[in-house]
Amino acid sequence: MNRLETMEAPLFTGSDWDYDKLRQAYNAIEKVAFGELGLDIYPNQIEVITAEQMLDAYSSVGMPLMYKHWSFGKHFARDEILYRKGLRGLAYEIVINSSPCISYVMEENSMALQTLVMAHAAFGHNHFFKNNHLFQQWTDAASILNYLEFAKNYIAKCEEKHGFAAVEKVLDAAHALMNHGVNRYPKKRNLDLSREEARERERAQYQEQMYNDLWRTVPGTAGSAVRPDEVAERKKRLRLPEENLLYFLEKTAPKLQPWQRELLRIVRHIAQYFYPQRQTKVMNEGCATFVHYHIVNRLYDTGRLPEGAMLEILDSHTSVVRQPNFNDREYSGLNPYALGFGMMQDIVRITTEPTDEDRAWFPEMAGNGDPYGTLRHAWANYRDESFILQCLSPTLIRKMKLFTVRNDAEAPDMEVTDIHDETGYREVRRALARSYDVAELEPDIQVVDVDLSGDRRLILQHRVRNGVTLDKADTKRVLRYLASLWGYPVRLVEVDATTDRWLHEHEEGDQAASAA
């Protein structure tokens, strides 16, 4: 009804874009984003790139500056083949959690898509990066680019000094352990990436002066039997158990050179930088999708978007949030865009038009009349797992017809354990939340001991949940890398998390091979 009354001039017509149009669209988006949604963003930097540059960006995990490594070339080769054969399109944008927040947009996007992309990346993702507590806690947006530049130069210098092969060997090994190179729980907060370069120098100096008493080759007292408290004391000295494998190796591995430790540290920092993104896929995409959807609708309602552009936007919006059913040929897991967007739309509904069920399930949220404030609160304080656990409503479970299936390798068949009904909501929700818990998805592997009196074997433990053990072939490969960093054999013991029962053992390293 008010579409006709409050019509403003359209921002653009036609599909070609130019810088003036981009700027005008940006300003219009900004007005909605700040005025209605109350977003709080890093300054934006929008960079126009070609398809080839987009492929480049893909291959180096989206970062504008990345050190050189063959695996990025491998990803490039694969992405290029897929793209050239038409098997896969390219993303319309890539956005980087940095300050200023860099969004790459493709030159071949139409003006309508550029508008969508700006709303999505430069406002949606940007707000999420700036406000979510995980990003605030674990990433340092202001200095990540400087740090990457330092890392790139440092690695290039190492290559000059020690040769490609030596550097590649360390990086290969470090990449294999990257997922286990993050601190999951905050310790002392010391995240100032801009000081890393100076710290690197300090560490090198310090370690040159230090003599690590732990690795003394001459035994102190001859024939000392292992006292029981010695083990405990050793673990305490080595700060075991430790789940950040890269950290442990960087600090403790006896044979590494200072530059090798620094490489581990670089990989570890990058892993840590990406860790929040892995935990907030649903929320991050949901937030961006919700923001763009709200903004373009508002622009359209006020006449600032022509019909054609709106149709094009809706077309790509719907394909992004499409959720095929589990028995669909195109099904490849739950679509984080669909789930995130669905939940956030649902929150708006709950806060404005709650049903009785919503009042019972979400007494605080239901009907509070502040949808955007509620969303901003959620964006700031949750990650995927907690967000789903707290905010997934029965309405959405019904709408998506979610159900849980248990696949027990012992049982003859899989079993439907819960469906979208009164008794199932909580179980479905809990199971879904668990499936987004990175700590749950990834094997729980920790360094538990080092055999100091024997052959300095490093002992790791995988605490097996629900009887799901590690993939043998890949574990062997990773352990080989681990052994190459540690310098001595490595053993990985898989024990059941609940019963502590021994399940399996993997060994790698020179001595392991010769002893076998």
Added chain:
Amino acid sequence: MNIIDRRLNPKGKSLTNRQRFLRRARRHIQDAMRDVVRGRGIADVADGEKISIPADDLREPVFHHAREGGVRDYVLPGNKEYLRGDRIPRPESGGGGGGSEGSPDGEGEDDFRFMLTKEEFLDIFLEDLELPDLIKKKVQKLESPAYARAGFSVTGTPASLSLVRTMRNSLSRRIALQRPSLRQVQALEDEIEKLGDSPADQKRRAELEAELEKLGRKRRGIPFIDPIDVRYHRFEPVPKPITKAVMFCLMDVSGSMNEHMKDLAKRFFMLLYVFLTRRYRHVDIVFIRHTHEASEVDEQTFFYSTDTGGTVVSTALAEMKKIARERYSSSEWNIYAAQASDGDNSSGDNARAAELLEKEILPLCQHFAYVEVGPEDRDWTSRDTELWSTYKTLRKPGSVLAMRKVRRRNEIFPVFHDLFAREQRVAS
């Protein structure tokens, strides 16, 4: 908000990554090649495009859960008919209920295959092969000398002016002669500007103006760029090696050569051709077939049409000599020859063939490969045929003649590799 156009940024940002990847892949291809050569299993070199690299060597392993075993819960969308407690048969692939748990990095590492183009493949494939005796004719004739940079000179055309050098000379001359800089002049002018009308200022002004005048004279006397500063890029003609090659394919097509033998010969010729095209910009092929008489034919006739008659090898050699003299002077062309035969020759011709080869043909050639082909089903290689024993007498150190016997298809590449392997490779 900033909008930055990055489209004109240098391309190929990940080129070095690609090269690193290829280098890694290259090592693996070569390893694979070596195994193939050892296992004598190579089918067809010309099928280079279809070679793919196993993912195994290029995988980036991480700790992840096995795909099978244990108890797993999946949440799936789109339930239509299931009720709590329903049983669903496990899908065949064993991936679980629709694969909500893929590999943790979301990519199927097992399936990674990186295709090489034929060019890339051959590059790597032939990498450790080298043409014999390349030095011999390298610098013989300068038909179109290439120009290469060779330092700087004080004369030259304006187009080859070296700005950097010229400015460097100019700068050092100006420093040496202490030419006043614009900044100094500017400072003086500023100071004059600031002076008032008091007598002290007037006096100061006069001093400064004299100073300014002096500077100006000095500036005029010492030019910014003097002719003695000017430098030009110097180019020098460099002899360009001959990059043309001709390859003579000689084959016995008498009745005793069956399809199998011709096939072996063809494969050998093919490899040689591929190899030569990678070393020379232009490669001509001449096909000469012979029975008791020889003629130059096209490729189709050469390989596929049969002819009957006796076997007189010298006719083919004579034909080759004739063609080489007419069309391919050895000063302009690198001449390669490959002869395939089952070893038959009429006994009266052996002496003549040997003489022709030794006196006329071998001096012309960069390389003369004789491949003796024979039936696959019996081992005849220990016996010397007419032609083999004839040619054997010509084989001496430093000769361009190389001889090999080939029985099976899969021996072609090893034999070829053997003929052209680099010296150090042979040693190792």
